[in-house]
Amino acid sequence: MPLCTCTDAGSITVAEDPACTRPGAAQLVPIDTEPVVGETPIAALRSWLTPTPLFYVRNHYSVPKIDPADWSLSISGAVSNPTEIPYSDLLRLPKKTLPAMLECAGNNRSDLEPGVPGNPFEDGAVSNAIWAGAPLKPFLQQAGFTPDAVEVLFEGADRGEPAPGRPVVPYQRSLPLQVALHPDTLLVYEMNGETLTPDHGFPVRLIVPRWYGMASVKWLTSIRVLQKSFVGFFQTERYVMEDEAGIDQQISWMAVKSFVNWPEHGTSLPVGRPVAVSGMAWSGAGPVRRVDVSLDGGETWQDAHLDESALGYSWQQWHVDWTPPAPGHYTIVARAADDSGNLQPLETRWNRLGYCVNGSKPVCVTAE
């Protein structure tokens, strides 16, 4: 059974944070440096809240330096009243606070066989934070979009060649009008109770709950209402996945997924001592309804306890009480089901760019 084969051992990367002398401070597992790409270390995936320095980063271009005094957000395109919103105006408006997790569409890409190009993410391109900012909706309504508006294009201040030799463009992503108008689509200036950091989009980023992270545009400077669908590198060439007919489809909502975060892969447990087999689960399509857990590599399954931790758009903690009954090798597998009837697959559907990897990932432990 493929589910019983665990090939990659778990690892914890804890290193000194160069910006801070606090001993033992953890930092991101580096994937790339320019642009900055880094994963949340496995140890931090056990916590419901991801501290800001450990929240995964997947930037597409260099981090732009922006003085908030010079920053403003333009709203233009198919609108009757184009506007410019200064930073100070954002802060004067009602502040909405939302827990929301983000997952990079390429998370767990390195689990695919055969391998695919792209950032070789393991398990940590997923995190959960408390965001605060102003809802976008009233600004779009005030700008007065025309009846033929279909999409809203968001541009960051970051720019570069999306692929070698291509013209330099800003990072650009569009959303369907109704998603842009969702009351929880936020112009965010605060993360985990502090001013947004440069790596996470200072001064202002978009947060689009339920969508893969690529939609939550950082260093947001321009919003354009469009009368037709946007075509762009990170909209129609990347962040796409062939459907069953072989046609590329844009990626949007996070697929239903869960993982085991305790015990760690490779751990040895004492026979006869209780342990809480635990993990996280989520789905962009709606609340998690159920997490099934197997302790025997998928032969038998039981319902996990869903903890009272599904706040806002956060992930959901779950656990199963277990006492290893005898010495031996145990393979733990979890699979989540959401409220809309989506079931996490046991095996990911391979795709050439390595997106939406949501197959159940076994965790192997021994009992002694």
Add this chain to the structure above:
Amino acid sequence: MPLCTCTDAGSITVAEDPACTRPGAAQLVPIDTEPVVGETPIAALRSWLTPTPLFYVRNHYSVPKIDPADWSLSISGAVSNPTEIPYSDLLRLPKKTLPAMLECAGNNRSDLEPGVPGNPFEDGAVSNAIWAGAPLKPFLQQAGFTPDAVEVLFEGADRGEPAPGRPVVPYQRSLPLQVALHPDTLLVYEMNGETLTPDHGFPVRLIVPRWYGMASVKWLTSIRVLQKSFVGFFQTERYVMEDEAGIDQQISWMAVKSFVNWPEHGTSLPVGRPVAVSGMAWSGAGPVRRVDVSLDGGETWQDAHLDESALGYSWQQWHVDWTPPAPGHYTIVARAADDSGNLQPLETRWNRLGYCVNGSKPVCVTAE
């Protein structure tokens, strides 16, 4: 009208964090250094989540240094099975995550007239964090408390003279048995997604939601089940408040309270431009049902909008949309009501030790 008199100007203290070179990092407003006592800066009171370095600290003795490998928690007293729980055992159990605010019973003490002894807290001895740990209840059940058990005494590893010349004792606080057995009374080892810091009780502290902070014993090392009510300095000599008959009563639940956190006291606002008058509200007795806001020093009142931010035992954000109509002086006042019928008083009942100061605190602004 006393409500219209604003005597103390707002202030923001932002200083370099000596442990971290990150520019502009804020730190606590110091009240005392040995033991450490510090307030959350006013600017951070605008955020639902209080970052750990800005979470208020009210220690009673010096911070003890504890190696978690040497730490264990003893449960003794009126129990049939006294136990010792090592740190590693705590981590093996189901991990419960809870948002919970804490307020020091002495918060806003410096607003009292005539003045009283004690730490001169202004507005910032109140904060909100995400806590994680193991519920206490199963441990008490396993220890098998006797039928005549009435209270549970919690001791920290911190110790000293509670008052000059008194015998050296550990910090000690008791809880009624039914509060100790509440499923959300937690043995906490994690705060805001990171290992608890020394100032906040590393390796393990108690968190007692709804109660003033003195109940959430830090550096917890010993739990003793008692057959009669505990008598001790910080139980029956401090953290007590005379009732209307003049008899000292122990302090427990946080009184219903709210404050205005935006605009700041002393701000000048442009006439005719909308602003969200905002703040926080809470009550230890149950959810906040209503916040009434006055923009004219208590003459007229309106209902504030309660934001969707009352998660777990957190505080509740609220706001009122307002456009200053004409130049002049405006006095903003908020008062909260909870689900149990408690109404925040406009004026605090003065008490000699300065606890439970929950009167409405006006914020004065001008419009130009």
